[in-house]
Amino acid sequence: MSETLKDLSKLESRFLDYPNFYDKLNETLDDIGVNNDMVHRRRQNALLGENIGTVMAMLKGYDRPVYNFGSRSEGTTTISLQSDADSLHHVPGINVVQSLQEFEPEDTTNYAINLLMIQGDDIAPGYCHLEVINEDLRLSSIDVTEVNDHYVRGKDDRIYYKNTVMEDFMSGKGERHGPAWAVEGQMGITDQDTVAGLYCKSWPYQARDWLNESNQVKWPSDALKRKCMKDGCFVVPTGSSPGTEFEWRISTSLAERQLMFSLNIVQLRCYVLMKILVKTFIKEGTISSFMCKNVLLQCIESSLPYEWKEANLSQCLDKCLKRLRRCVDEENCPHFMIPTNNLMAGKFSEKVKSNILEKLGFVISYTRIVLVKAIKLDDLSIRLRNKLVSSTDSNCMTPLQIRSSIKAERLLDTAVILRGYQIIHLTHTCKYYKNTELQQDFQRRSLRTLDQLTNQEDENKREVSTLVSPFLSSLLGSLQAARVEKDSDISKLLEAEDLLIKGCDSDVSSGRLKLASYFYCSGKIGRTESILNETDGKYDRTLVIPICRCYQGPMDTGSMNNIKFQEERNLVMKNIVAYCVIFLPAEIKWIPKELQYELYRLTGDKAGKSDKVTWMDWAVVDSLPYLHFLQYKVNKHFHDEYGLQRALLNMEQSIGRTRNLCHRETALNLLGQCMEQNNQPIKALECYSKSLRLQPRNNAAKVLICICLARLFQNKKDEVTKTIYQRQRKMEQN
Incomplete structure (x- = not known):
């Protein structure tokens, strides 16, 4: 035995003297979220995600269930494993x-x-x-x-x-x-x-x-x-x-x-530890989580139930690691249910195999040393050392922070999944229902389907109905109002307004901003101002997360206060998430003229692709800059110069400073038009230029620049004409 291995043996012996070593390891795993509570929450979230996908397919008339599998749905992951x-x-x-x-x-x-x-x-x-x-x-x-x-x-x-x-x-x-x-x-x-x-x-x-x-x-x-x-x-x-x-x-x-859901917390902790050790030491990526799972299931099947207790975590982990090493040595990891299916067949060369065996042998021989000294994932080694010597490390997240982070991640994932399916629903609406009447009928049928789900015993499906209904109500209300000729049918307008009001709770802002747009375009400026003030009060800039699924944009949650996340998903949608505001072409009556240009950004770029519907066929804008834009329009209507300038400044700052905006180019186009209306054409051109740098193609800024330059030219021409006329009059008088 080399001197290094002798030293490690002595160190291993010293760790044997620590009382309750594996009790402390169990506590550490509890702290990083591998506990019954967090496992249950992860599983519930996965089932909710399934139901969102399944229900949204039902609305389109499809029997197309969605299933979530893997470590996240099983609850067998941690923040650092990033499954x-x-x-x-x-x-x-x-x-x-x-x-x-x-x-x-x-x-x-x-x-x-x-x-x-x-x-x-x-x-x-x-x-x-x-x-x-x-x-x-x-x-x-x-x-x-x-x-x-x-x-x-x-x-x-x-x-x-x-x-x-x-x-x-x-x-x-x-x-x-x-x-x-x-x-x-x-x-x-x-x-x-x-x-x-x-x-x-x-x-x-x-x-x-x-x-x-x-x-x-x-x-x-x-x-x-x-x-x-x-x-x-x-x-x-x-x-x-x-x-x-x-x-x-x-x-x-x-x-x-089904099998993973039947396991106890010690068995799940063994699985998580196996994945952490494999990810730490075996960099080749040849040992997958699925292999580890099948090894775990084989170990459980061949053991007695009483062995899988917290006090036996050491022996259980050792059993799993040794079986994994044997699988590598024999190059045969049988699928648990189809044993003839060898998951390791042809997965690694002799050289890689030798390297894996050496590392697994080291981990098995010096498990305690590895756990105390070598695991950086989730700061596991630091946390375990702190518990063994009764100290604290301020650099580690507290258990409360970890639980809050897991909750926040789960809830944000739900918000993203929900928004993704909403976009799919809108795409389906535009693709298969070509006029406003058909689109309206489709939304009404969809709402009836959701109402039926609220009477079911399935709690997850009832929750899906609660989450989706505001979005559909807002869309239906806007479409219904668009079909009513001005004041020709007051009852239908009132019904549409009621639906738009029900849609306000889809999230912090997008539902309210659609209602505000409806009031603004209807000439009801006072009610518009009231809705905008309510939205502004709810939009906590330090907490609200803009979310968009039109395309992949940055999502920075680093400064997010996870502790503020409530457990109820509905409260998260209402208080923390701000979706972008989407108008379909059929809703053009309720789109301010400055935003209507976005409906035509694809002009000339969509030849031969008329059947394909994307978000670029719609008018889409992030909530916060759109809020300030509408505030500008309201203040301009009331000739409130101070409010007007404040709205312009807020709009400019929201575009420049707000994280996670995915339609920044559209916001710049709106800001540019406000600058033009405020007699600042040069600043307007700067906004359009910035917009084009962000989105060189399919950008309404191309048209807006032409309009702005034409106006500048016309104004210059008018000034020259005026000067010539004044000089001619002066000469005549002399």
Whole structure:
């Protein structure tokens, strides 16, 4: 043994003298959020996110459930682990069966496509091919790609469904990572991995041996296994590597989540510690969290229930690490439910394997030293040392700050998810309902659907209804009012106003600002001023977070006071989140003329793309600068010079200083027009120039600059004409 290892052995022996070492480790994990309370909150948040996606699809008439999987939905992560949010979107209209006996005659009419899983010796365990069940098509000689771009006729004359179809279902921004579309989150917001999955209601054949295995220690119990079996499975695309366009991976994610939800806090802490140790020491990225999860489940299955207690955390962690090392040594990490599926097959070279084994051996031999000295994630080592020697370190976040940070992150993620689906809803509205009447009818049907959800026992769906209703009410009110001729139907106008008022609680500001715009464009300046004053009072500049999902912009939450975050999501939307204000073309009556230019920013740039709807087809502006813009217009109406100048200054400062504004170029365009109206054309041109630097293409500033220059030229021409006239009059008088 080298001198270094001898020293480490002595140090390890010294740590053995610390009383209650693993009690202190349990306390440390509790402090960083690995406790029953935070685990429960993370899980509830994941289920709420699922329900938001599922309900918003229902409003469009789609049976398209959304599922959240992975560490965040399980509650097995920490602030520093920075786990991605993994979501699966169930693709409707496609039926997957594992045998022709499962295929029912009515499936031909109920589903657009029926697929048969092909699993054989020439296909890797845990994977399958999908054959299109269509005998007429198979026997025909036509080119099947003419029927569907993603059909292909194999050498065996079967018609297969290619996994490249995922790109149709998951269109949009993002980069493909294996089967998923990865979207990098805004700062302070979770990264998102999204995959499209095809559902199979029957349990995978390759996992049926697991169901039938007898288990002496009764985990998982027979009841839990039956519950897993009822969940069925998904098939998801494997990736884009050459030669795998026919290959689909069998996913038991629903069942895995059931298993993880059944674990106690010690088992979850073992899993978190494994991930922290792997992330700290194994930089190659060859050992995934999914491998660690399967190792944990195997250890639990082969242990007695009484072993997994807080007092035994040391032995439990040691058992998991040793099993992980054995898996690496044998280059075989069996999938828990499909043991023939080796998760480590071909994952690393001999050199990398040797390096991993050496590091795992070190961690296993000197676990206490590693935990006390080497873990920077979540300041775990510092926190543990402080507890062992009864000291404090002011540089570490307190447990209260950590809990508040986790709550804030969860709630902000919910706000971002909700806004994303609202944008999708607006896009669907404009794409499939081409006039105001149809758009209005769609929103009314959507509100009726939400009302039905409020009577359900599912608390999450009721909460989704509460979160979404204000947004839809505001949109419906604005559309309804737009269809009423001036004062021709007072009852419909009053109903529209009532809907707009109900929409005020969608967030801190956007719903109120739409109501203010309606009053302003209706000539009700006094009521406009009242709404603006209310909005200004609610918009706490030190607390409110602007959120926009039109495109990826910066999200800086560094100065956010997490302690102020309340636990109720509705209060967060009402008091902390400020969405951007969106007007559809059908709402043009309620858009101030200065903002209407934004509706035409795509003129000349959208040839041949008329069917594609994006936020650039709308008038969109961040809440805070728009608030100050409307204040400027109101003060101008009342000839309040002091208020007018104050609004201009506030608008200028909000554009320059407010974090997280995603439509800064639009705000600059509004400021420029205010400057023109205030007889400051040079400053106006400066605003338009700044706007163009931020958004060189598809920017209304191009038109506004031309208008401003034309006015300058006309004013100059008028001044020259006036001077010539005055001189001529003077000469005549002389």
